[in-house]
Amino acid sequence: MSRKKTKTYAYNYEQYEEQGKGPKDIIGDILxxxxxxxxxxxxxxxxxxxxEENCQEVINGIVANADRFSHIEKLFLGDMDFEECEVSWIMQGDYSLLWASMPQLKELTIKGSMxxxxxxxxxEGLxxxxxxxxxxxxxxxKSIQKADLPNLKKLLLYIGIEDYGFDGDEGAVKELLEKSDFPNLDYLGIVDSEMQDELTKIVLASKYAGQVSVLDLSLGTLTDKGGALLLEKIPTYPNIKKLDIHYHYLSKEMTDxxxxxxxxxxxxxxxxxxxxxxxIYRYAMLTE
Incomplete structure (x- = not known):
């Protein structure tokens, strides 16, 4: 039998209201x-x-049944659109115990930051x-900054805005890039920010600018100020093969x-x- 790659498990609002389905049930239904x-x-x-309820019971259920989840190499927790729940309202959980319980895990995607x-x-393997x-x-x-992820190849972070959970500043992003140690990083995404010009400057001055092949600065308020920096600096980094800046506020001239x-x-x-x-108002793509 050929192995199926992926499947989504979810409950809609009717299942929650009429059947009482919630995070306490999802692991049992999966197994x-x-x-x-x-x-x-x-x-x-x-x-x-x-x-209303975070997904801690889901995380705990995976940890408690780690042996039965040992074939899962990719995990996405919180995959829902705005009609189901606005991203800023998604209540997440504590992943502290997940790292040791899923040594086979290669990809982790989390949606929501509350x-x-x-x-x-x-x-070792993520x-x-x-x-x-x-x-x-x-x-x-800070957790990512201190992370021990020797084989991490892709890091994609939505920075967002203060009204919906971002309580740092450009200095926090600079510190993360300076103090983290991801020797195999090949894709760096610092996206979805209302200070995308400032973050572009920080990213281009970071050690990873000379390392990655994909640089993702998309989904934010990038203007010609940041565009001029990219135009100047990208040619000095022959390692960069792809630049993703889709969703931007660049002029047609700078875009060309x-x-x-x-x-x-x-x-x-x-x-x-x-x-x-x-x-003048410019907006990051994903906030509320």
Whole structure:
């Protein structure tokens, strides 16, 4: 029998309201599913009431049944769209015990940052860590900064904004990049920020700029100020083969110049700034 790659387990609001389904039930339903043993990727979506209950029971259930989850190499916890739950309302959990219980795990994606704790991160095999949120807490950044992930190849962090969980500043991102140690990192994404120009400067001055082949600065408020920095610095980093800046506030002229770089450039989804009462407003893609 060929192994199925992925399957999503989730409850909709009707299942929550009418059947009482919630995070306490999802692990049992997964383990009872005849398809489960053939999976390598597990996606857990809405657990019925993610704005009222966090997913700690889901995490705890995986840890408690670690032997039965030993074939899962990719885990996505919180895969839901805004109609199910706004990203800023998703209540996450504490992943401290997950690292040791899933030594086979290669990819972890987390959506939502409310109640999110990563604890002390030590994992020999993890190759990809993605956190999708409307605001990334400093405590989470600190855990990543101190993480022991010798084989991490991809790090993608949605920075977000203060109103929805980001309680740091550009200095916190700079410290993360300076003090972390990911010798095999090949993809760096610092995205979805209202200070994307400032973060672009920090990323381009970091040690990882001379290491990665993919640089992702998308989904934020990148303007011609940041674009000019990219135009100047990218040619000095021959290791960078792809630049992702889709969803931006660049002028057509700057976009054309960046797309003329001798690398793969995604500069799609241009946005226009709003002007109101003499003020200019630009917005990151994912916040609330």
């Amino acid at each position: 009872a599913d005849k398809d489960f043993t053939d999976l390598t990727e597990l996606v857990i979506g809405c657990w019925g009431n993610p704005w 109640d999110l704790e990563l604890g002390e991160i030590r994992h 190759e990809s860590l993605t956190i999708i949120c409307g605001g990334l807490p400093k405590s989470v950044m 110049k960046l797309e003329g770089l001798p690398i793969e450039v995604d500069a799609s989804d241009a946005n226009e700034e709003d002007a109101y009462d003499g003020e």
